[in-house]
Amino acid sequence: MKKKYLTILCDGMADYPDERGLTPMDEARKPTMDMLCNSGVIGLVKTVPDGMKAGSDVCNLAALGYDPRDCYTGRSPLEALSMGIRLDPADATLRVNLVTLSDERELSDRTMIDYSAGEISTEEAAQLICALQPLFGEYGAELYSGVSYRHAAVIRGAGLSGTEFTPPHDITGKPVKNSLPKNGKSEIFTRIIERSAQILKTHPVNVARVNSGKNPADSVWFWGEGSKPELTDFATKFGKTATVISAVDLVKGIGKAGGMNVIDIPTATGTVDTDYQAKTEEAKRALAECDYCFVHLEGPDECGHQGDRGGKITAIERIDERVLKPLLAYLKDSGAHFAISVMPDHATPLSVRTHTKEPVPFLIYDSERAINGGAQRFTEKSAAQSGVYLENGYEVIQVLFGNKQI
Incomplete structure (x- = not known):
């Protein structure tokens, strides 16, 4: 059985510590993310290339394995596609x-x-x-x-x-x-x-x-x-079939530009109250049919823009409980080897209510290389303390696919 690959993209999840020294990732109850980082690898990744803005367009291109410096032509054409x-x-x-x-x-x-x-x-x-x-x-x-x-x-x-x-x-x-x-x-x-x-x-x-x-x-x-983008076909670039699941046209547009299968979910809203179950069920179907599934969840970013700390914590917890947990169980039950990455595309700190450029935390769990005794929790601080750093956002998917070692 072919190995399966999954990315859970928690848009804007990273943040700055408050006066207590805590971020929403610190406060959120997210046992599945924490368990995966304890058995996998965590670190920081620079998703915004020098000279570019910290937009979801640039950062999601990077998260999907593309170098924005080579292919970025603006946000709106991706949405238009x-x-x-x-x-x-x-x-x-x-x-x-x-x-x-x-x-x-x-x-x-x-x-x-x-x-x-x-x-x-x-x-x-x-x-x-x-x-x-x-x-x-x-x-x-x-x-x-x-x-x-x-x-x-x-x-x-x-x-x-x-x-x-x-x-x-x-x-x-x-x-x-x-x-x-x-x-x-x-x-x-x-x-x-x-x-x-x-x-x-x-x-x-x-x-x-x-x-x-x-x-x-x-x-x-x-x-x-x-203006109209030109992306290398994902299957040609990585030798893997891929599906993108998102509520927002930007991310779906990247998928279409890269020749990926794009799932439309009418009940997905791009907010903290999106239809998590529908996204999860579609992701299961995608993983049964293709090699790689990219699940994008916008809730943390929307709450960051609104300065809604409680909402951002809730969004992270719902992603963990309603998306990551059941998809991990599905992959374990499938009998296939698998690898999972979890990351934000950029930070959307509550204190500034917009995107910022600093490196963001990522985790990668591989069922064939599971370890014991990794970081106890998946947070900005633990990622920084790991000593693992990727200079380019597109390298995360290379590590996920086993094409790069860290």
Whole structure:
């Protein structure tokens, strides 16, 4: 029976110690992760190459074995591919968030209240995107509805605009004045933001959200501009068939660009309340049919952006109990040799509520090389104390597959 390989990617799980010296990984009850690191290898890995931003796009490319320095062309084209949008090399794509801004008269006086518009439902968002499509069409752009607050725009044949954009989760609670689009075609993008607010303010979806005490999706926000990516086929690169399971278009887009099987789970939300059971059952099916399964879980990252410590701890505990534990049991019962890696793509510290660049902890357990007496717990501190350090994020999968020794 062929050996099986599994990655559990806990997006944004790593963090900074609080005043007590504890991180969410310290506080979370995660016996399965801790047991695996006690019988496996842990260390730190640098997932953000020098000169690149600590984005989930860059870091998940690395976690899936690709060197972002060779293949990264922006975040939004990966999301667009996942959404089934046809792209040509000359097309420019942008991520379009539905966000909540404060209600001052002038855009430059407003504050970014919520980068996710209260984690608006996909169904509500689709209605708002439909209302905005004529506006985007006036400027020669196509607007596509995605999942929750995450959407995409495509400008055909335009090439990159040369505009500087700021991710909205980087400025939560801050004035937008210094983070509006700059240079390039910034005036056009700023005008669309202003006009989107006029359209969305009185839309029935937002009226209902306000009346029920929820944040309205009262503006769009652009970021993540890019062009069509070209990734080496995963099976060609590693000689293994692969499946990607995720709620977010970014990660699914990487899978599609790399020729991997991508599973769509309608009940997966990308939050702490995602459908863990459905992801786990799909992962079991994938492992029965292919060599490698990459399970991406967004909950810790979302809670980090929101400054929700309790939610982040809960997300880690649910991943351990509802995903890792049953998948480990499945692999043991299968009779096959197997190897498992667990890691975040980057840190999303609660204190700063955005991504940071420092190396993150990883663990690898291999049923053929299990040890006794490893680290007692899987934390940032124990990973640093191990003395194991990988300079490149893409090396984790090489170790997992047995192509690199540490």
